[in-house]
Amino acid sequence: MTARAVPDFPIIRTVGLSGMIVTFADGLSEPSNRATLAFRNHLEQLKWDGVLETSTSLASVYIRFDPGDVDHDRLRTQLQEQLDSRNWLQEALPLGRRFWRVPTVYGTDLAPQLAEAADAAGLSESQAIENLGAARVRVLTIGFAPGQPYLGPLGEEWDLPRQTELTPRVPRGALVLAIRQFVLFSAETPTGWRHVGQTGFMLFRPHSDRPFALQAGDELQFEPVSRSDFLKLRDRDEHMGGAMSQEIPA
Amino acid sequence: MSGLKVLKIGPAASVQDQGRPGLLDQGVSRGGAADLLALAEGAALLRQDPNLAALEMGGMGGTFEATGPLRIALTGAPMMAALDGSALAWNASHRMEAGQRLEIGAARRGVYGYLHLGGGISTEPVLCARATHVAAGLGRLVAPGDRLPAGRDAGGDTGMTLACEDRFGGGELRIVESFQSALFSPEVRARFAETEFRRGSRANRMGVEMLSEGAGFAAAGQLNILSEVIVPGDVQMTGDGKPFVLLREAQTTGGYPRIGTVLPCDLPKVAQAQAGAQLRFRWVTLEEGLSLQAKHEKALHALPGTCHPLLRHPGDISDLLSYQLVSGAVSAMADPFATGEDS
Numbered sequence: 001m002t003a004r005a006v007p008d009f010p011i012i013r014t015v016g017l018s019g020m021i022v023t024f025a026d027g028l029s030e031p032s033n034r035a036t037l038a039f040r041n042h043l044e045q046l047k048w049d050g051v052l053e054t055s056t057s058l059a060s061v062y063i064r065f066d067p068g069d070v071d072h073d074r075l076r077t078q079l080q081e082q083l084d085s086r087n088w089l090q091e092a093l094p095l096g097r098r099f100w101r102v103p104t105v106y107g108t109d110l111a112p113q114l115a116e117a118a119d120a121a122g123l124s125e126s127q128a129i130e131n132l133g134a135a136r137v138r139v140l141t142i143g144f145a146p147g148q149p150y151l152g153p154l155g156e157e158w159d160l161p162r163q164t165e166l167t168p169r170v171p172r173g174a175l176v177l178a179i180r181q182f183v184l185f186s187a188e189t190p191t192g193w194r195h196v197g198q199t200g201f202m203l204f205r206p207h208s209d210r211p212f213a214l215q216a217g218d219e220l221q222f223e224p225v226s227r228s229d230f231l232k233l234r235d236r237d238e239h240m241g242g243a244m245s246q247e248i249p250a
Numbered sequence: 251m252s253g254l255k256v257l258k259i260g261p262a263a264s265v266q267d268q269g270r271p272g273l274l275d276q277g278v279s280r281g282g283a284a285d286l287l288a289l290a291e292g293a294a295l296l297r298q299d300p301n302l303a304a305l306e307m308g309g310m311g312g313t314f315e316a317t318g319p320l321r322i323a324l325t326g327a328p329m330m331a332a333l334d335g336s337a338l339a340w341n342a343s344h345r346m347e348a349g350q351r352l353e354i355g356a357a358r359r360g361v362y363g364y365l366h367l368g369g370g371i372s373t374e375p376v377l378c379a380r381a382t383h384v385a386a387g388l389g390r391l392v393a394p395g396d397r398l399p400a401g402r403d404a405g406g407d408t409g410m411t412l413a414c415e416d417r418f419g420g421g422e423l424r425i426v427e428s429f430q431s432a433l434f435s436p437e438v439r440a441r442f443a444e445t446e447f448r449r450g451s452r453a454n455r456m457g458v459e460m461l462s463e464g465a466g467f468a469a470a471g472q473l474n475i476l477s478e479v480i481v482p483g484d485v486q487m488t489g490d491g492k493p494f495v496l497l498r499e500a501q502t503t504g505g506y507p508r509i510g511t512v513l514p515c516d517l518p519k520v521a522q523a524q525a526g527a528q529l530r531f532r533w534v535t536l537e538e539g540l541s542l543q544a545k546h547e548k549a550l551h552a553l554p555g556t557c558h559p560l561l562r563h564p565g566d567i568s569d570l571l572s573y574q575l576v577s578g579a580v581s582a583m584a585d586p587f588a589t590g591e592d593s
Contacts, residue, residue, distance in 0.1 A: 013429035016481045016511035017539050021429050028476065055274035055479060057503055062274065062479040067540055143277045143477065143503035146386045186277075187387055204276075206376050206388055212276045 010035075010088065012079050018067050020075060023060040024088065028181075030153060031089040032059040033140050037217045038091035039082070048078065056216050057141050058150065095250055097217045099136075102184075103242040104175060104197040104222040105230035106132065113167075113194040117177055121157040131155065132196065133224040137182060139216050145186055147204035147212045151220060152181035162192040173199045173241065175222060182222075197222055200234035200241015208239075219248065252318030253399040254352070254367065256392055260310025263392040264382035265371050267303040273377065274479065274502050281383040281499045284308075284362045284455050284521035286514075287415065287550070288326030292366030294553035295323040295343040297406045302370025303380040305398060307363045308455075311354025312392075314365070316346040320400055321368030321408050327360030327418055327522055342411040342560055360418030360522040361453075368403035383499060385456065410557045417519040420449065420527030423495075425485065425510040426539040430478070433469040433507045434487075442467050442509060443531050447493070449523040455499040458520050459492065460529060466491020469507040477505045483512035483520075485531070495520045513539050515546035 009032075010024045022039060025032035040061045043054050050070030055062045065075055106129045107114035118128035137151040154177070162178045167190060170176065174185045175197035183193055186203040199222065203213045214220075225233065225242075233242035268289065269282025283289040283306055293300035311329050323343040324331055331338040332353045338344055340363075346352060357363055373380050373389075382389035392398070431439065450459030468491035480486075482498040486506045495512055496504075497520065510533070512520060523529060534542065 014427075014536065015429050015479065016483060017426060017513060017536070017543055019479075019481055021479065023429075026476070053272050053274060055502070057478050058476050060476075060478055064271075064274075064481075068544070072536065141477075141503070142275065144501045146273075146276060146278045148277050204387065206386075211377060216275065 010083050012076055012083075014072065015062060015064075018065055020063045020065070020072075020079060021060050022063070022079060022083065025059045028058045028140070028153065033138070034093055035088035035091060036061055037093055039088050040216075041094035042082065046082075048075075050075070055143075057143065093217055097215065097219065097248045098245045099248050100201075100214070100218060100220045100243055100245045102199050102201050102220055102222050103225045103230060103233050104133070104199050105227050106197045106224055108227045110198040110227065110230070111175070111195050114196045117158075117160060117194045117196050120160050123157065128196075129224050131157075132177075133222060136219055136221045139214050139218045139220070140181065142212075142214065142216055145189070146206075147214065148186045149184055149203070149214050149216075149218075149220075150181050151184065154180045154182070156180065160194065163194065164192075166190045166192050167195065170195045171198070173201055175199055184220075198230070199243070200230070200237065201243045202239045202241075205239065218245075251399050252316070252320050252348075252403075253371075253397055254314040254320070255317055256394055256396040256398065257313040257315055257351075259312035259392050259394055259396075260307055261391075262308025262310075263312060264306055264384070265303050265373055265380050265389065265392065265398070266306040267370075267379055267381050268301055269381045269498060270377055270379045270383070277502050278377070278383070278386055278388075279480070279499055279502050280482070281386070281388075281455075282379070282381045283364070284497060285326050285364070285417075285518040287417070287518045288362065288364045290550045290553055291325040291341065291412060291414065292323040292364055294412060294557055295325070295341075295410050296321055296366055296368050297554060297557075298368065298370065298404065300550075302366075302401065303373065304364045304366040304371060305392065307354065307365065308361060310356050311363060311365070313354075314352045314398075316348055316350050316352070317397070318348045318400075320346040321403060321406070322346055322352070323366040324354075324363065325366065325414070326362050326364040327357040329357050329363040330355030339411060339560055341414045343408040345408045357524075359524070361524060362521060367398065367400040368405070369401035372399050372401035385499065407559075409560050411560045412553065412557045418522050418524075420523045420529045421519055423516045423519060423529060423531050424513045424534045424539065424542060425483075425531045426513065426534060426536055428481075428484065428508060428511045430469075430475070430508045431510050433475070434467065434509050435470050438467050438470075439509065439533070442493075443533050445530065447529045447531075449525055449527045449529060451525050452494075453523075453525070455497055455521075457486070457494045457496045457500055458523065459494055460485075461492070467493060467509060469509075475505060475507060477503045480504050480508075481511060483514060483517055484508040485510055485512065497521055513543055515543050
C-alpha cells in the first residue's frame with residue numbers, strides 16, 4: 001500500500017457555521033483530485049440525514065449540512081469513518097462520466113495568445129497545437145462561474161504563471177491556459193490566463209433542459225480544426241460548436 | 251393579472267427571493283436577497299410564504315403603477331414612500347388600487363429596500379428560483395417599462411406593521427473561525443477583532459470592502475493556496491491584507507485566504523451598511539455561533555405573530571375605507587418612518 005504523501009492528509013475542518021471540508025492534499029495532483037471525486041461520489045450515494053449539498057474543489061470535498069439535523073461531532077465522526085474505510089488516493093473514478101471531443105481553433109485572431117504560450121513552453125506553434133490537441137484532460141473541478149471547468153493536468157511544459165496584467169475580455173467558449181490547466185469560459189470575462197484556443201461549446205444554458213454540459217470528472221479533448229471549419233461548425237451548431245460526447249466505459 | 255408597471259427605477263433594482271442553494275457543484279452561488287431578514291419581514295406583514303420573490307432596490311426606489319388591486323409591503327432600508335402623493339409608512343403593509351402610483355425615493359439609512367406584493371412577484375423561475383443573479387447570467391436588473399406580475403394573493407389584512415431590528419448603521423459582526431483561519435497568526439486574528447472598520451466604497455451584492463487604519467491582515471507566509479469553496483459571510487483578505495466580507499452572490503470558489511466567517515444572521519448588517527458606516531468583528535466560538543443563529547431562526551419564524559396594526563383604530567383595519575383614514579393619519583405625522591425604526 002502506498003503511504004500518504006503527507007501524514008496529515010486527509011484532514012477534516014469546519015467551514016463557517018454549517019459546513020465541513022475534507023482535504024486530500026495541499027496541492028493539485030492526479031491522485032488527490034481522483035480521491036476528491038471518488039469521495040464526493042461516495043458521500044452522495046450515502047445520502048446522510050442532514051447533509052444538504054456536497055461539492056468539490058481541486059483537492060477538497062465540501063459538505064453543507066443542517067446542524068439542527070446532524071451535529072458537528074457526529075458528522076465529523078461519520079466522515080472520519082468513511083475516510084478510514086479505504087485508501088481514497090487509490091480509488092477509481094466514479095462511473096457515468098462522459099468523454100467530450102470539442103472542435104477547437106488554436107491561435108489566429110480568434111485565440112491570439114497561442115504563440116506567446118507556445119514560446120513560454122519552449123515549443124513551436126505547430127508543436128503546441130499538436131501537444132494541446134492530443135491532451136485528454138479531466139474536469140478537475142467546476143467553479144468560479146456557472147458551469148465553468150478547470151481542466152488538467154497538462155504536461156509540465158505548460159506550468160506557465162498567470163499574466164500580471166488582465167486581458168480585459170475573452171469571449172464565451174475561450175480556452176485559456178496557465179499552471180498546467182485549461183479553463184473553458186462559460187461567459188465573456190476578463191482573465192489573467194492566456195487565450196490559446198477558441199471553441200463554440202456553450203457550457204451553461206440556464207433555460208434548457210440540461211442547463212450544465214459538464215460534471216466534475218468528465219474528460220475532454222480539444223481537437224484542432226482550421227479557422228474556416230471552426231466558423232462553419234459554430235454556424236451549424238450554435239450551442240455545441242460540433243462538440244460530441246459519449247459515456248466513458250467502466 | 252394584477253401587478254406593477256415600472257415607470258421609473260433606480261440603478262440597482264432586481265427581483266430577489268431566497269436564491270438557489272444546491273448548485274455549488276456547478277459553480278452557481280446561491281444569491282438571493284441581500285437582506286434575508288427584510289424578505290422575511292415582508293412575508294410576515296403580508297402573511298405569506300417567505301420563499302416568494304420581492305423587488306430589491308439598492309439605494310434608490312422607483313415609480314410604479316398598479317395594474318389591478320394589490321397588497322404591498324415595504325421593508326429593509328427605510329426609503330421615502332408615497333401613494334398618489336400621500337406618505338406611506340415603511341415596515342408596513344398597504345393596499346393599492348388599479349391606476350394608483352407608488353413612488354419610492356432614496357434610502358434614508360441602509361442600502362437595500364424591499365417592495366413586496368401580495369402573492370409575491372411571479373416572474374418565470376429559472377433553475378427553480380426567481381432571484382436575479384446578474385454575474386451568473388440569470389436575469390437582469392429591472393428597467394423602466396418592465397412589469398412585475400403578482401402571483402395569486404390569498405388576501406389578508408393591510409395596514410400592519412412590525413418592529414424592525416435596526417441593522418442599517420453598521421455595528422458588531424459576530425464571526426467564527428473557519429478552515430483557513432489558522433493561516434493567520436493568533437496576533438493577526440486578535441488585532442482583527444480590536445480594529446474599527448468602516449465600509450469602503452467597493453460594495454455590491456457579491457461582497458463589501460472593509461477599511462481600517464494601520465497594517466493590513468495578511469496570512470502568514472503563503473500566497474499560493476488552492477482555490478477552495480466560498481460560503482456567504484467569509485471574510486477574504488486580498489493580496490494587500492484588506493478584508494472583504496463576501497455575500498451570497500460571491501463566486502463559488504476563490505484563492506484568497508479567509509480569516510473567518512460572519513454568522514448568517516449578521517449578514518443583513520453587512521449588506522445594509524452604507525459607505526463609511528462603522529463596523530467591528532467579534533470572535534465567537536462555534537457553539538456560541540450556532541446558538542445565536544438558532545435564536546435568530548426562531549425569531550424569524552415568530553415574525554408573523556409580532557405584526558400589529560399601524561395605529562389603534564376602532565374600525566376594522568382590513569376595511570378599505572378605514573384603512574385609508576389610517577393612512578392619512580400616518581402621513582400627517584412628523585416622521586412617517588418612526589413606527590419601524592424606534593422599536
